[in-house]
Amino acid sequence: MSDTYEYILKTEHVSKRFGSLEVLKDISLSVKKGEVICIIGPSGAGKSTFLRSLNQLEKITSGKIFIRDELFLHREDDHTVDRLPKEKQQELLLEMGMVFQRFNLFPHKTVLQNVCEAPIVVKKEKKDVVEARARQLLERVGLSEKEGEYPSRLSGGQQQRVAIARALAMNPEIMLFDEPTSALDPELVGDVLKVMKELAETGMTMICVTHEMGFAREVADRVLFMADGIIAEEGTPEEIFTNPKAERTRNFLNAVLES
Amino acid sequence: MKSQFFKKYSKQIIAVAIVLVICIILAALKPGKDELLSRTSPEMQKMIDADASSSRKRVTITYNSLFIINYASISTSGANVMSEKYVGFAGKVYQADEGAGKFVGQMVNYTYRMLGCGENLMHGAKLTILLTTLTVLFGVLLGTLLALAKISKKKLLSKLASAYIFFFRGTPLLIQLFVVYFTVPGVFGFAWRDLFNASDAEAVYKGAFTAALIAFALNSGAYCAEIVRSAIQSIDKGQFEASKALGMNYAQTMTRIIIPQSVRRMIPNVSNEFIMILKDASLVFAISLMDITTISKNIMTSEGSYLVFIPALIIYLVITAFFGFIFDKIEKKFSVYE
Numbered sequence: 001m002s003d004t005y006e007y008i009l010k011t012e013h014v015s016k017r018f019g020s021l022e023v024l025k026d027i028s029l030s031v032k033k034g035e036v037i038c039i040i041g042p043s044g045a046g047k048s049t050f051l052r053s054l055n056q057l058e059k060i061t062s063g064k065i066f067i068r069d070e071l072f073l074h075r076e077d078d079h080t081v082d083r084l085p086k087e088k089q090q091e092l093l094l095e096m097g098m099v100f101q102r103f104n105l106f107p108h109k110t111v112l113q114n115v116c117e118a119p120i121v122v123k124k125e126k127k128d129v130v131e132a133r134a135r136q137l138l139e140r141v142g143l144s145e146k147e148g149e150y151p152s153r154l155s156g157g158q159q160q161r162v163a164i165a166r167a168l169a170m171n172p173e174i175m176l177f178d179e180p181t182s183a184l185d186p187e188l189v190g191d192v193l194k195v196m197k198e199l200a201e202t203g204m205t206m207i208c209v210t211h212e213m214g215f216a217r218e219v220a221d222r223v224l225f226m227a228d229g230i231i232a233e234e235g236t237p238e239e240i241f242t243n244p245k246a247e248r249t250r251n252f253l254n255a256v257l258e259s
Numbered sequence: 260m261k262s263q264f265f266k267k268y269s270k271q272i273i274a275v276a277i278v279l280v281i282c283i284i285l286a287a288l289k290p291g292k293d294e295l296l297s298r299t300s301p302e303m304q305k306m307i308d309a310d311a312s313s314s315r316k317r318v319t320i321t322y323n324s325l326f327i328i329n330y331a332s333i334s335t336s337g338a339n340v341m342s343e344k345y346v347g348f349a350g351k352v353y354q355a356d357e358g359a360g361k362f363v364g365q366m367v368n369y370t371y372r373m374l375g376c377g378e379n380l381m382h383g384a385k386l387t388i389l390l391t392t393l394t395v396l397f398g399v400l401l402g403t404l405l406a407l408a409k410i411s412k413k414k415l416l417s418k419l420a421s422a423y424i425f426f427f428r429g430t431p432l433l434i435q436l437f438v439v440y441f442t443v444p445g446v447f448g449f450a451w452r453d454l455f456n457a458s459d460a461e462a463v464y465k466g467a468f469t470a471a472l473i474a475f476a477l478n479s480g481a482y483c484a485e486i487v488r489s490a491i492q493s494i495d496k497g498q499f500e501a502s503k504a505l506g507m508n509y510a511q512t513m514t515r516i517i518i519p520q521s522v523r524r525m526i527p528n529v530s531n532e533f534i535m536i537l538k539d540a541s542l543v544f545a546i547s548l549m550d551i552t553t554i555s556k557n558i559m560t561s562e563g564s565y566l567v568f569i570p571a572l573i574i575y576l577v578i579t580a581f582f583g584f585i586f587d588k589i590e591k592k593f594s595v596y597e
Binding site: 098167 | 507
């Protein structure tokens with residue numbers, strides 16, 4: 001794969017409607033390789049929907065999605081106008097790892113099996129190669145001793161770190177985080193954020209939907225504030241957190257930071 | 260794990276062990292066949308001796324050994340019909356021609372026959388268990404395919420599966436059995452027994468068994484489809500999403516993630532289905548297979564012994580309890596991750 005592309009991920013005029021409810025309105029975003037983007041905003045703003053539509057867990061109603069400058073998908077009025085061939089799409093989708101709010105680990109598999117499953121099944125990699133890599137990843141997220149445990153025996157924070165290792169095992173170029181700490185007890189949030197921070201430092205391209213303002217402020221290259229299905233404001237953490245321009249951003253930040 | 264199991268069930272394990280030891284001792288003390296026959300009256304003894312050197316057999320000896328107890332019946336035909344019956348238990352031989360001894364002897368004899376002892380797999384409880392087990396096995400496999408078809412996004416496939424389920428749940432199993440056993444060979448011009456080149460009676464039994472298995476499996480598939488479908492749909496949507504996000508396709512997601520998780524949720528219902536089939540299997544009396552029900556009915560008809568149904572019920576209960584226990588263990592085994 002060549003590195004000659006300008007944007008690793010780009011959306012143009014992406015809209016999403018559930019029946020008569022417009023969840024995303026005309027969202028355009030360009031992401032460069034290595035960028036860390038945090039999406040903040042009130043619940044119901046469409047943050048998660050946007051993230052999920054990037055890796056096709058939701059089908060967009062209209063708009064274009066580019067991956068590495070290639071037109072991945074173009075839809076208008078719920079009809080696909082143009083797209084890459086299925087195999088090519090599949091290949092590019094593997095470049096996106098996703099971490100969910102509710103972890104979604106496979107409960108019938110051990111920690112190590114969770115991490116190894118997709119590389120073995122999807123990429124047909126050799127088991128011992130994958131296991132070696134999985135152990136490294138588990139060490140990286142601080143869960144080396146837990147490889148034989150079932151997810152139900154782990155705390156939420158540990159489960160989420162396994163989920164991160166599981167996504168990383170596929171060697172993705174982009175990591176999508178969908179409120180990764182929202183389902184955690186407050187004292188467990190730190191461990192997960194620490195892993196994410198370290199990941200950002202390695203140069204991973206990340207898009208995080210988050211309510212952790214401190215994390216966004218510290219780690220993000222760019223912060224998007226979404227409200228009512230649009231990107232209401234966009235800027236560096238500095239701009240957004242110290243000098244928000246839009247009224248809605250100010251109200252939101254006041255409400256969040258006060259509590 | 261192991262030691263925990265023993266700790267938790269220590270009382271039950273000791274109780275079972277004691278019962279087992281007593282049974283083994285009783286079985287060892289049980290008088291043998293020769294001992295039972297040696298108790299016969301001198302007249303009968305004479306008949307037996309005469310029989311041994313004659314080509315005209317007049318003496319019929321029935322000997323049933325059942326775990327800890329055994330039973331022998333010696334009767335003669337022709338003039339001067341004689342009949343003697345003995346029960347052997349715990350080192351002693353008892354006369355069983357009347358009263359309690361007769362009752363016990365009869366029960367031993369009936370149970371022996373209904374269990375299919377001394378016969379091949381096509382008889383008695385062995386037939387019932389074999390038919391039920393194979394039916395559930397094929398039923399679950401077929402049910403899984405039907406469930407996948409039913410939840411499929413392909414409209415035609417889903418409709419076909421629904422129609423199949425509607426048909427097999429909406430018609431009596433007995434008539435489905437008749438259709439497979441009589442109508443299908445009638446239309447296609449073959450006979451079930453022709454599938455086997457065994458001796459006559461054996462081929463008939465095996466043919467009928469095949470027909471019964473097909474009818475039961477087709478029927479059970481419809482019920483299992485609903486069991487599997489509800490189990491699959493009870494799996495959290497997040498499991499599908501995580502699989503998809505990791506690049507797994509539908510088949511991989513189903514076979515590696517969803518179905519393995521569904522299995523545990525299916526077990527209680529499959530256990531139920533097993534017990535239903537066990538009881539429904541008695542319908543094979545209608546195509547003359549020699550299962551527990553048919554044998555008990557035959558004993559009732561030929562010997563006028565209305566008490567035969569009591570051991571029949573007990574046999575069914577014991578089988579139900581045994582398989583209930585097995586399914587319980589399987590469920591526990593699948594629950595390790597919860």
